[in-house]
Amino acid sequence: MMDLLQAIRERRSVRKFTDEAVSEEHLLTILEAGRWAPSGLNNQPWRFVVIEQEAIRKSVAEKTKYRKVLEAAPLQVAVFLDGEASYNRDKDLQGVGACLQNMQLAAHSLGLGTVWMGEILNRREEVEALLKVPETYELMAVLAVGHPAGTVKDASREPLSELVFRQYS
Numbered sequence: 001m002m003d004l005l006q007a008i009r010e011r012r013s014v015r016k017f018t019d020e021a022v023s024e025e026h027l028l029t030i031l032e033a034g035r036w037a038p039s040g041l042n043n044q045p046w047r048f049v050v051i052e053q054e055a056i057r058k059s060v061a062e063k064t065k066y067r068k069v070l071e072a073a074p075l076q077v078a079v080f081l082d083g084e085a086s087y088n089r090d091k092d093l094q095g096v097g098a099c100l101q102n103m104q105l106a107a108h109s110l111g112l113g114t115v116w117m118g119e120i121l122n123r124r125e126e127v128e129a130l131l132k133v134p135e136t137y138e139l140m141a142v143l144a145v146g147h148p149a150g151t152v153k154d155a156s157r158e159p160l161s162e163l164v165f166r167q168y169s
């Protein structure tokens, strides 16, 4: 397993995958990393639906304009916010974001690739119906997971000088 800072720096969104399945062990490691995310009052508002069956993966993929990316991944993890566990929407959204990031970093440290699919939220209710989740579950993202194929698109970040302001008394 790689160093945490290295994983944070080197993780990139992966949108092309080989056909190789994600092992059960790796799937559980990714879900565990999500489960251990911080949350306000430790309310752990995230819920996961693991989608492995090809027919269901395809149906989910049809709900986003990035259909090809989702179809290519051998595994999808739909991440939900459970309204029943929710106590403060802003904080709960932050917690689910931390959960998703943990999962991405865990997958990367295992040599797997992921992409956080947010565009699918445009058809959130259709995905919720398709996956037959309880009414209190609200889709937050679908994480596509698999073994990276080909070259991964590079990404850049704004320099710290544009982001950080220091306060002097």
Ligand SMILES: Cc1cc2nc3c(=O)[nH]c(=O)nc-3n(C[C@H](O)[C@H](O)[C@H](O)COP(=O)(O)O)c2cc1C
Pocket (backbone or CB within 6 Å): 011, 012, 013, 014, 015, 066, 069, 115, 116, 117, 118, 119, 120, 153, 154, 155
């Ligand atoms: C909230 C959120 C929503 C995103 N939605 C999508 C998406 O719908 N499709 C996609 O291809 N990538 C999506 N991404 C991935 C971003 O495009 C990607 O993280 C960003 O371009 C930086 O690239 P990197 O992840 O390789 O560092 C999303 C990421 C986040 C955090």
